[in-house]
Amino acid sequence: MITYKEAEIRSEVIKAMAHPVxxxxxxxxxxxxxxxxxxxxxxxxxxSTLSKHISVLKVAGIVSSHKDGLESIFGVQVPCVTxxxxxxTAVIKDKIKQQQCCIRPxx
Amino acid sequence: MITYKEAEIRSEVIKAMAHPVxxxxxxxxxxxxxxxxxxxxxxxxxxSTLSKHISVLKVAGIVSSHKDGLESIFGVQVPCVTxxxxxxTAVIKDKIKQQQCCIRPxx
DNA sequence: TTACTTATTGGCAAATTAGCCAACAAAGAA
DNA sequence: TTCTTTGTTGGCTAATTTGCCAATAAGTAA
Numbered sequence: 001m002i003t004y005k006e007a008e009i010r011s012e013v014i015k016a017m018a019h020p021v022x023x024x025x026x027x028x029x030x031x032x033x034x035x036x037x038x039x040x041x042x043x044x045x046x047x048s049t050l051s052k053h054i055s056v057l058k059v060a061g062i063v064s065s066h067k068d069g070l071e072s073i074f075g076v077q078v079p080c081v082t083x084x085x086x087x088x089t090a091v092i093k094d095k096i097k098q099q100q101c102c103i104r105p106x107x
Numbered sequence: 108m109i110t111y112k113e114a115e116i117r118s119e120v121i122k123a124m125a126h127p128v129x130x131x132x133x134x135x136x137x138x139x140x141x142x143x144x145x146x147x148x149x150x151x152x153x154x155s156t157l158s159k160h161i162s163v164l165k166v167a168g169i170v171s172s173h174k175d176g177l178e179s180i181f182g183v184q185v186p187c188v189t190x191x192x193x194x195x196t197a198v199i200k201d202k203i204k205q206q207q208c209c210i211r212p213x214x
Numbered sequence: 215t216t217a218c219t220t221a222t223t224g225g226c227a228a229a230t231t232a233g234c235c236a237a238c239a240a241a242g243a244a
Numbered sequence: 245t246t247c248t249t250t251g252t253t254g255g256c257t258a259a260t261t262t263g264c265c266a267a268t269a270a271g272t273a274a
Binding site for chain 2: 262265266271272
């Protein structure tokens with residue numbers, strides 16, 4: 001079994017992914033590094049909001065960044081997050097399946 | 108790319124895992140179904156607190172349950188959550204590695 | 215029925231997270 | 245230097261999450 005302390009550390013990483021904007025940032029970065037302004041195009045949020053979301057991902061160790069002149073370039077730090085979501089998808093698919101068996105057919 | 112709506116759905120599942128108690132519940136249930144009182148032994152929280160955490164996992168579709176007499180029995184609904192954490196572990200290991208390169212050796 | 219055991223739900227206060235605007239910092243251009 | 249562009253940080257409110265206690269089911273036993 002894992003200790004509570006270990007669970008806390010893991011949950012910090014998972015918590016960092018537990019937001020739609022941050023999930024999409026990871027999805028976008030999977031296909032290659034992007035600048036901040038490129039990432040901005042995907043979202044309808046204030047730049048400060050996106051910047052803080054990216055910061056959360058950086059602190060968690062999921063995303064890395066470097067400066068290139070005026071621009072900030074971001075990338076996925078740990079490649080396996082790419083595969084991370086297959087299980088999430090499986091959970092969602094299963095949930096839909098479970099729900100279907102309970103949907104009452106139209107009379 | 109995934110849509111924002113899709114990201115919201117995924118983040119609901121991930122959010123359900125983003126708590127140390129809920130992570131440990133999943134870890135414990137990986138090794139087989141457990142009753143509520145068996146799960147209680149692992150945590151120093153009120154029974155209402157644990158019950159609500161389990162409820163979050165059920166709503167997310169990660170955990171299933173059934174009644175057996177007076178007892179509630181819980182199990183992992185989607186087996187792949189077992190493998191789910193290998194990437195989280197990778198992120199943590201990488202983060203530790205990154206930090207080590209920055210630790211100043213004792214003088 | 216009454217009593218007991220097991221778990222869930224309601225309600226509330228404390229803690230955390232999210233998102234906006236404004237101010238600031240850093241780097242290049244004029 | 246001053247202006248501009250790019251992104252981060254501070255500060256604040258709103259929304260969400262957490263966890264406790266108390267009250268309530270839902271079974272079982274006497």
